[in-house]
Amino acid sequence: MQISSISANEILASGGYPTIEVIVTLDNGVRGRSSVPYGASAGSHEATVLVDGDESRYNGKGVKQAVANVVEKIFPLIKNIDPQDQRALDQAMIDLDGTPNKANLGGNAILAVSLAVAKAVAKTQGKPFYEYIRDTYQTGVDFLVLPQPMVVVIEGGKHADETTDLQEYCISAVGNGSVMENVRKTMEAYHQLRKILKKNGLSINVGNEGAFAPNGIPNNEAPFEYIVQAIIQAGYKPGEDLAIAVDAAASEFYQDGKYNLAVEKRILNAAELIAYYEGWLKKYPIVSYEDMLAEDDWENWTKLNQVTKKYGVEHIGDDLTATNMERLQKAIDLDAMTAILIKLNQAGTLTETVDTCMLARKNNMATVTSHRGGGETNDTSMVDLAVAVGSRFVKVGPTRGERVCKYNRLMEIERETRG
Numbered sequence: 001m002q003i004s005s006i007s008a009n010e011i012l013a014s015g016g017y018p019t020i021e022v023i024v025t026l027d028n029g030v031r032g033r034s035s036v037p038y039g040a041s042a043g044s045h046e047a048t049v050l051v052d053g054d055e056s057r058y059n060g061k062g063v064k065q066a067v068a069n070v071v072e073k074i075f076p077l078i079k080n081i082d083p084q085d086q087r088a089l090d091q092a093m094i095d096l097d098g099t100p101n102k103a104n105l106g107g108n109a110i111l112a113v114s115l116a117v118a119k120a121v122a123k124t125q126g127k128p129f130y131e132y133i134r135d136t137y138q139t140g141v142d143f144l145v146l147p148q149p150m151v152v153v154i155e156g157g158k159h160a161d162e163t164t165d166l167q168e169y170c171i172s173a174v175g176n177g178s179v180m181e182n183v184r185k186t187m188e189a190y191h192q193l194r195k196i197l198k199k200n201g202l203s204i205n206v207g208n209e210g211a212f213a214p215n216g217i218p219n220n221e222a223p224f225e226y227i228v229q230a231i232i233q234a235g236y237k238p239g240e241d242l243a244i245a246v247d248a249a250a251s252e253f254y255q256d257g258k259y260n261l262a263v264e265k266r267i268l269n270a271a272e273l274i275a276y277y278e279g280w281l282k283k284y285p286i287v288s289y290e291d292m293l294a295e296d297d298w299e300n301w302t303k304l305n306q307v308t309k310k311y312g313v314e315h316i317g318d319d320l321t322a323t324n325m326e327r328l329q330k331a332i333d334l335d336a337m338t339a340i341l342i343k344l345n346q347a348g349t350l351t352e353t354v355d356t357c358m359l360a361r362k363n364n365m366a367t368v369t370s371h372r373g374g375g376e377t378n379d380t381s382m383v384d385l386a387v388a389v390g391s392r393f394v395k396v397g398p399t400r401g402e403r404v405c406k407y408n409r410l411m412e413i414e415r416e417t418r419g
Helices: 064-078 086-097 107-124 129-137 179-199 222-233 270-283 298-310 325-334 350-362 381-389 401-417
Strands: 003-012 018-026 031-035 148-155 168-173 242-247 258-261 266-268 286-290 314-317 339-342 366-370 393-396
Touching: 003 064, 003 107, 018 064, 018 107, 031 107, 064 086, 064 107, 086 107, 086 350, 107 129, 107 350, 129 350, 129 381, 148 179, 148 222, 168 179, 168 222, 168 286, 168 393, 179 222, 179 242, 179 401, 222 242, 266 270, 270 286, 270 298, 298 314, 298 325, 314 325, 314 366, 325 350, 339 350, 339 381, 350 366, 350 381, 366 381, 381 393, 381 401, 393 401
Parallel strands: 148 393, 242 286, 286 314, 314 339, 339 366, 366 393
Antiparallel strands: 003 018, 018 031, 148 168, 168 242, 258 266
């Protein structure tokens, strides 16, 4: 089997700026297609999203160079590599790039090729993509337990203007029941939340991820109260049926060694911020905390991890670990967290992403596979990945086509695997 051709194009992502789409054709005529997202709030340790910087096009955010790199540099390299050897193919692209963060070719270009090739081979083998990933990397997942929905319902930070300092408040399913039923429950609570926000005189406009972005929210705690009310109003028990997950994206409000909570006009040091967060753990049915401290504040991540463990709450690293094996290993060594957020475009290849998931699993650490807040596409690879590596949750927004297609794919996989 060989790759006979590759085409690449600029397409629009949900943020209104371009991203890259790649179509790989094998010599048997089978095609694989992929498109990759980008983040509005991106950690500094992620693979590079290569943009052109040409201010005359898309305010400098075009991706024509990434497109050219696929056709002119990557295809000549990989056309003679067996596409069934995904690990060798990914490593060849990493070596050709030659930088630690894929700055030469672009992580967006490399990932788009990596996924498109894998999808073409999966089709050739007659396997769903999640099964192909499991078998190729021997993850050992049996599909008896599927990832559950973690639905972003209120967003702030860089994802929405004039709202909370924290970036995301989510409603999460509790337990390992039917995905379809848990999607229904979370969405019913989301719709009740709309009524509660309106009743409190807050806007029900949505942000980057299709979640509510209420202007004028009084403080960073108010969303917890609104969400608890929404869960109850939907007919469910907080902490038993549905719970709350939080992503602070604290690197975005970390300045000069302190944490600036602009909504509350407070500037806290790390110890004060940890105490502030612990207050919420005592009051609300919280299942996970994510990126509650800055991406290089390692010492305090370890301290907060001891606090979250007391309450049985998952402590998730995102910007801290950036789907990177070296940073994950450091987090393991320092006991800095209990779970890792997984984003394909942070790593830049399918192989590196799966290897990071497997390192987490080996160390009894949960994975949560996530969308991107800035520019998503209708590609659902992240869901198949989540299933293939046994992620605990899939984190996606509740509305807009590029978001709900992920939940629709997860429910489709449930139907397939349950016969």
